[in-house]
Amino acid sequence: MAGRETPLYRRGKYWLGWDERRDGTRRSPFLTTFWYDPAAGRVRSASTGTASEDEAILALDRRYLADSSEAPAFCGACGQPLAQAAAYLLTDAIADYRLEWGDARASGDTIEARLKHVQDFLDAEEARGAEGRFGIATSCAAACTSTFVTAFRAWSHRQPVVWRNGVGQITVTKPRSPASTEAAIAQVIAVLNHAANADPPRSDKRPTYRPLPPKQVQRTRRTRIGIEELARMVAYAAEPDKRRGALHAFMVASICTIARPGAVVDICVAPDRGQWASGSPTIDLNPAGRVQNKKARPVLPVLPLLDQWLSAELLAYQALAEEDRVGRGFLVNYYGRPVQSVDSAWAAMLRELQLPTGREWRPYVLRHSLATLVRNRGAEAWDLEGFMGHRLPSQTEVYARGDFLSVQRALQTIIDEIERLVPGTLHRTGTGAASPLKRKRGAEMPG
Structure with a gap:
């Protein structure tokens, strides 16, 4: 029953x-x-x-x-909605935020993990009984106060970050960074503001606090790798008959774009993505339908090496039957299937090459290292900012897109040097140069 x-x-x-x-x-x-x-x-x-x-x-x-x-209560006299933060639970606000906004975002998994941490805090407070100040009955009004965020920070700092295997067993644990806590706080703020901005509003209060600024909670990444280490990594990824194609493509695309890992694995030649077409001098790292956020994905010139890889992937895509093309065409792929990350293959490479395996040696080190190499090889600050997506384009640049020539020249010298150290390993087949890696003149500006 x-x-x-x-x-x-x-x-x-x-x-x-x-x-x-x-x-x-x-x-x-x-x-x-x-x-x-x-x-x-x-x-x-x-x-x-x-x-x-x-x-x-x-x-x-x-x-x-x-x-x-x-729905929210309405005034019997005027008919206006009566938003009551004291009557709207934080857990309900989280559920509505995810349903109406968060789960549809490209970063939905990250949003879910951050809000799960907040819900774990509410559960922990609930378990404390009379000693807990918050719990599953915590309202949005209570969550908007500095008392709430102070209690959450203190609890969060004591909670380790854990990784679990397929059967739910904890396999890795490490201390939680202050940046992780502040990211969860920023997500709570987004939830509470979403409740106040709803139509009709569900809450009449907004948070009285803000997350601590990144400079206060983020560690400065100090690790950089040089050309020799890059060459060793490329040679490892290009080794034939080792099923390292995804890692190989990731390495090459990262070198050619200095993009964030998430943007690199998102590069696709399928026409509906609108990122690149055969012969195009530029590639849009932001696929069609994806909303730009503060981590902007720019439109970049296509270096000759990247053009070879994209052209080969496009030929493979076009060789498929129409019904088989769905979800295909990603440059970084495992036997045709897209991958979300190369973390496992990357970790195996670090172990095999006897390189450090700490946090600062994760795939993001490529972006930091390449940016450093390019800057030290004469790239202009303005070009490098735009190339890396650190500077959103002005209205002028929407019409007259920059060529980032100083960055292109610096990247080409890096590619040429890797080619001298480990000949042929930058090419898609790993069997040597299919065509010479000649420098292009400045990429043509699209009309």
């Missing part, structure tokens, strides 16, 4: 559970949303269509938000 056990989740009049018969057997393999219907005088139910608790919670949240009787 529905409602005999503690609900898995509750929101307003709705609760989540399994639809069970009196003997305990389940009527459905899917989780069910229940609610009491006063007009009918009985409990009603609707299948969520899933056995996954997380997906079922989202289904219940959608039903709740679509229910006009569960």
